[in-house]
Amino acid sequence: MDLQLDQLRALDAVITEGTFEAAARRLSVTPSAISQRIKALEDSAGRILVQRTKPVQPTESGLTVWRLAKQVQLLTSDTARELGDEDQPTAKPVNIPIAVNADSLQSWVMPALGRAAQGVNFEIHREDEEHTTRLLRDGTVMAAITSTAAPVQGCIVRRLGAMRYRPMANPDFVGTWFPDGPTAKAFAVAPVILFDRKDDLQFRLMRRYTRKPVDSPRHYIPSSAGFADALRLGLGWGMMPDLQTRQDDNLIPLDSTVFIDVPLYWQQWRLDSPALGMVAATIAETAAAVLL
Structure with missing residues (x-):
């Protein structure tokens, strides 16, 4: 070719x-x-x-050739920047598309991207952490924060840590729907808030109590900020990361001893790219400071 x-x-x-x-x-x-x-x-x-x-x-x-095209453009941009005049950095910024789950984007990823932004243009794809690897496979993104430890073909992976989620709700909602705490009977009838139809976290928790699927009333709110607002307003209960609720007096856990830890990994194309390496290092440094 x-x-x-x-x-x-x-x-x-x-x-x-x-x-x-x-x-x-x-x-x-x-x-x-x-x-x-x-x-x-x-x-x-x-x-x-x-x-x-x-x-x-x-x-x-x-898709195969598209992935090659993006790799070549990344390396070409890196080389142009290295050959440029450091006193007059006129080289075109490197474009790096990244897939990130909404909760990470809302709670800790943006500060990391802010520190890594010089000379880099980010294209963020919001996707559930269990589905971000699909975007890596088809070449849409060069890197992803994912819950998948097995590396996608052509990628390298490193563990970032874990986000801890707890079942949270408005205190009045808890008093009305969970007067005896989280039980199978309460979960079957209490309204639940889901991010979207890929969001399985709430059902994973419910299965610990119900031992079978339940058809509880549900709201779909595909926004991290909107999800938290819906909890505060008493629309339902939902799983929230500790990073977003530590100083929120308007939300309480259904049971403070119950939680789910979601592991997070950084996967990126196996390329010797200074720009991509710098972003990966900043993401890892920030994750080490905030994740479990």
Whole structure:
């Protein structure tokens, strides 16, 4: 395969932006030029890389080449910065897409990214920690905070620590729905708050008491801040990390002795990239200070 840098950039732009026209605007060329570069790249690869739908969808082969395109662009950006004039840093910032679970993003990741932001543009993908590895596999992100210890192919992994979650609720809600504490009967009828339909943490706790699935009333609130507000307002009970509730007088645990620890890992592409390495080091340093 004879892969040209402008062809790889075109593939990344088309898949990321969703159309040939949007990719052309991003790269300041014509849609015809984008189409020619994609066609030349497909000829070189000997297979179709993108489906010409709206939005454009990568084929399985396209995902493989897209991942290569992002790796090449990262290394190219790193090299440009290293060759630049340190007194006049005009090199284009390195773009690093990262998948992060909402609770980590809300409670501790943002300060880490703030310290690592010089010369880096972040593209954050909010995803449940049990599902972030999918974004690593398909090349959407270069790194992810995940609960999966097994490394994705082509990635390295390091343990960050664990977030401790407890079942929390408004005191009046606890008095109304859990007067005898957490019981199977109470969990079967008490409203529960879920982040989204991938959120299994509340059900994991309930199974300790009910020993079988229960169809309790539920709210879906896909926002960490909104989730906490719903608990404070008494809409239901839910699992909250200690990092977000230590100084919250409006929430109390259903049982202070009950908790679930969710392990977190940092997975990233196996690349010798100074920018990606700097972000990983900052994430690890911050995690060591706040996680279990």
